[in-house]
Amino acid sequence: MSQWYRAVVIRVVVLLWVSLALGLGCGHQDAAPDTTLAGIKQRGEITWGADLQGGEPYVYENPSNDKEITGFEVDIMDAVAKRLGVKARMVQYTWSTLVPSLERGDFDIVMNGLENTAERRDRILLSDPYYVYAETLTVRKGDPVRSIFELRGKRVGTLNQTVAHDILLMLPVEPLVYEDNDAPYKDLAIGREDAVLLDNIIADRYGCKDPALRCLPNDVARGTYVVGIRKGDVSLKKAIDAALADMRKSGELEQILRKYELWDDRQREADLGVGVTRPPRTFDLAMFWQFCQAAWVTLEISLAAFLLAVPLGMLLAIMRVYGNGFARAAARVYIEMFRGTPVLLQLFVLYYGISKLINLGPMEAAIIGLGLNYAAYEAEVYRGALLAIPRGQTEAARAMGMSPWQTLRHVMIPQALRLALPPMTNDFVSLLKDSSLVSVITVIELTKRMTIAAVDLRGWLVAGIACALFYLVLSFPLSELARRLERRLARDQRPITL
Amino acid sequence: MISVRSLSKRHGKREVLRNVTADVTKGETIAIVGPSGGGKSTLLRCLNYLEPFDDGTVEICGFTLGPKTPATTLREMRTRVGMVFQQFNLFPHLNAIDNITLAPRITKKEDKQKAEARALDLLEKVGLRDRATAFPYELSGGQQQRVAIARALAQQPDVMLFDEPTSALDPEMRDDVMEVMKNLSTGGMTMLVVTHEMQFAHDVASRVWVIDKGTIAEDGRPDQVVDEPKSDVAREFFARLRK
Numbered sequence: 001m002s003q004w005y006r007a008v009v010i011r012v013v014v015l016l017w018v019s020l021a022l023g024l025g026c027g028h029q030d031a032a033p034d035t036t037l038a039g040i041k042q043r044g045e046i047t048w049g050a051d052l053q054g055g056e057p058y059v060y061e062n063p064s065n066d067k068e069i070t071g072f073e074v075d076i077m078d079a080v081a082k083r084l085g086v087k088a089r090m091v092q093y094t095w096s097t098l099v100p101s102l103e104r105g106d107f108d109i110v111m112n113g114l115e116n117t118a119e120r121r122d123r124i125l126l127s128d129p130y131y132v133y134a135e136t137l138t139v140r141k142g143d144p145v146r147s148i149f150e151l152r153g154k155r156v157g158t159l160n161q162t163v164a165h166d167i168l169l170m171l172p173v174e175p176l177v178y179e180d181n182d183a184p185y186k187d188l189a190i191g192r193e194d195a196v197l198l199d200n201i202i203a204d205r206y207g208c209k210d211p212a213l214r215c216l217p218n219d220v221a222r223g224t225y226v227v228g229i230r231k232g233d234v235s236l237k238k239a240i241d242a243a244l245a246d247m248r249k250s251g252e253l254e255q256i257l258r259k260y261e262l263w264d265d266r267q268r269e270a271d272l273g274v275g276v277t278r279p280p281r282t283f284d285l286a287m288f289w290q291f292c293q294a295a296w297v298t299l300e301i302s303l304a305a306f307l308l309a310v311p312l313g314m315l316l317a318i319m320r321v322y323g324n325g326f327a328r329a330a331a332r333v334y335i336e337m338f339r340g341t342p343v344l345l346q347l348f349v350l351y352y353g354i355s356k357l358i359n360l361g362p363m364e365a366a367i368i369g370l371g372l373n374y375a376a377y378e379a380e381v382y383r384g385a386l387l388a389i390p391r392g393q394t395e396a397a398r399a400m401g402m403s404p405w406q407t408l409r410h411v412m413i414p415q416a417l418r419l420a421l422p423p424m425t426n427d428f429v430s431l432l433k434d435s436s437l438v439s440v441i442t443v444i445e446l447t448k449r450m451t452i453a454a455v456d457l458r459g460w461l462v463a464g465i466a467c468a469l470f471y472l473v474l475s476f477p478l479s480e481l482a483r484r485l486e487r488r489l490a491r492d493q494r495p496i497t498l
Numbered sequence: 499m500i501s502v503r504s505l506s507k508r509h510g511k512r513e514v515l516r517n518v519t520a521d522v523t524k525g526e527t528i529a530i531v532g533p534s535g536g537g538k539s540t541l542l543r544c545l546n547y548l549e550p551f552d553d554g555t556v557e558i559c560g561f562t563l564g565p566k567t568p569a570t571t572l573r574e575m576r577t578r579v580g581m582v583f584q585q586f587n588l589f590p591h592l593n594a595i596d597n598i599t600l601a602p603r604i605t606k607k608e609d610k611q612k613a614e615a616r617a618l619d620l621l622e623k624v625g626l627r628d629r630a631t632a633f634p635y636e637l638s639g640g641q642q643q644r645v646a647i648a649r650a651l652a653q654q655p656d657v658m659l660f661d662e663p664t665s666a667l668d669p670e671m672r673d674d675v676m677e678v679m680k681n682l683s684t685g686g687m688t689m690l691v692v693t694h695e696m697q698f699a700h701d702v703a704s705r706v707w708v709i710d711k712g713t714i715a716e717d718g719r720p721d722q723v724v725d726e727p728k729s730d731v732a733r734e735f736f737a738r739l740r741k
Binding site for chain 2: 390392393395396398399400401402403406410411414415418489491492
């Protein structure tokens with residue numbers, strides 16, 4: 001490929017990405033006209049976005065009847081809908097995408113432990129509060145910590161895109177970001193981190209009851225849960241505020257909160273607003289540096305995982321091609337197991353599932369998890385390559401008196417690697433992108449950095465383009481390197497004209 | 499040097515080799531000829547146990563081969579017996595000199611300089627000293643086969659086995675390879691050559707075996723076997739070749 005041709009290809013790829021991102025971004029910009037309330041009344045139904053993964057007591061599947069969804073927010077929503085004269089229907093979405101999905105118009109409102117924050121006030125309309133929460137700090141029993149200010153330099157877990165996360169970012173601690181309520185406390189109990197900062201509702205249920213843990217009595221901060229409404233839907237906000245005010249006056253709100261054991265003295269106090277307001281950021285040098293660090297993490301994980309996958313994959317391929325019955329069966333079971341189940345599941349099992357047996361750090365778990373998974377794919381690539389080598393090669397080596405191992409080492413493996421180079425490059429680029437999955441085990445790599453930056457920047461456009469460019473910058477030199485290697489090693493495999 | 503006793507081999511029900519008995523003394527060149535499917539290549543490949551057999555024994559260079567011979571003995575025997583294939587089977591990822599030095603360096607732990615010096619001598623012998631660093635894909639078929647012969651000679655074998663060494667080559671390239679083999683033969687190497695080249699069988703070989711249906715149908719001096727064959731098989735075979 002000549003130089004100018006390559007330059008054109010890069011430019012086209014970048015342009016495509018940019019225009020795609022712009023196209024997707026447009027929908028967010030203009031505030032919708034105030035028509036949602038009329039639509040709700042006409043349909044006789046209000047749809048609200050929430051995530052069942054948030055769990056008890058917010059919104060969760062009734063343990064005795066899994067078709068029924070229950071939770072204090074379900075009860076509040078039903079009561080609000082009743083006052084609007086319609087029915088309420090919950091729509092399942094991933095928590096961290098609730099606000100953008102609302103803006104897209106996927107549902108009418110968000111109600112799922114959505115905190116009143118400056119970012120959200122900028123972006124969407126927020127109702128009056130229906131709950132006052134407190135940020136509670138949980139530590140291990142026996143740890144003499146008395147306040148969050150004693151945790152300088154320590155690792156503190158929380159959930160992604162929460163006020164607690166914002167608070168941690170302003171303190172001299174190392175935040176660890178989780179996606180579900182239970183995991184941070186489990187990790188705290190086994191010593192993967194030193195404290196957890198989360199809403200008291202979550203702390204009470206998942207953390208404070210653990211005999212190994214202790215919740216500090218003083219609130220780190222207080223805030224409120226509110227309903228999220230699209231910008232422009234002013235009359236819908238008024239209707240919901242009126243419904244909530246009525247519920248508060250009639251005592252129905254208190255009744256619902258008591259039913260779920262959520263009522264406390266904090267609920268009597270006035271709307272406290274938020275303890276923290278972080279102004280929106282721009283894509284400055286500091287953020288660029290954060291992206292660089294995340295890109296380094298992505299590269300580190302991908303390289304290390306691939307260095308694990310290549311020899312292990314070769315071993316598996318050799319077992320499958322040349323091994324006895326037992327070795328062949330073992331390799332097949334391994335390959336089917338790791339190729340046939342989602343890598344996400346494998347990461348969860350590795351990091352959380354076996355944490356009592358082997359306590360892996362997030363980076364180690366990420367590298368081992370991706371490495372073991374990709375070994376299964378590499379194994380099949382190498383098996384194909386080994387089978388593609390003519391039989392005469394093995395015969396020649398045997399006729400010269402080489403042992404099976406010497407034949408593999410000097411004749412088969414070098415030739416198999418030459419043949420496998422194009423699919424291996426494929427797999428490496430694919431691994432580079434799959435490494436984004438490790439954000440579920442608290443590693444902040446490129447994609448995770450993008451989602452965090454998107455919140456700080458109040459938009460996905462710039463963060464998304466930056467992220468895409470970083471991935472391209474990582475993958476392009478690698479495919480270029482592979483291309484050169486191919487040219488050097490596989491000189492005799494150049495195609496002839498068709 | 500080689501003695502074959504009651505060698506038999508079956509592929510399922512089909513008998514590929516039937517009770518073959520033969521002897522080869524040091525310095526002989528045996529041309530193995532006969533109709534295709536008669537068992538020529540199989541017999542040759544049994545001699546270094548590349549092809550396992552069911553009954554009988556092969557004694558070669560002082561090693562006795564049979565189904566129970568341990569793998570280490572087989573490997574040791576194979577360093578004494580060189581083999582050249584129809585399809586050359588050079589290693590495509592190595593250049594000529596590395597193809598030649600690979601086996602001595604790993605099976606005999608020979609040091610690199612010594613192995614390369616001898617490899618260059620061997621390349622000189624086969625007329626390719628100037629192509630030492632060429633990769634197989636850069637060489638013609640005839641050149642590749644000559645490198646393959648040099649490779650087989652690199653371990654300084656006592657016996658050389660050739661399995662149809664010129665069948666995959668154009669006529670003009672065959673002569674170069676034949677020339678190399680002829681020099682080897684006159685130099686005193688013990689050789690067994692499966693071939694369709696009657697010229698070679700007639701002029702170079704010290705003995706000719708005609709193999710058909712898994713047995714040696716005729717065994718004698720080339721002038722006897724080729725010019726005045728006694729068995730029907732041999733008569734028919736040579737008559738068809740002359741047409």
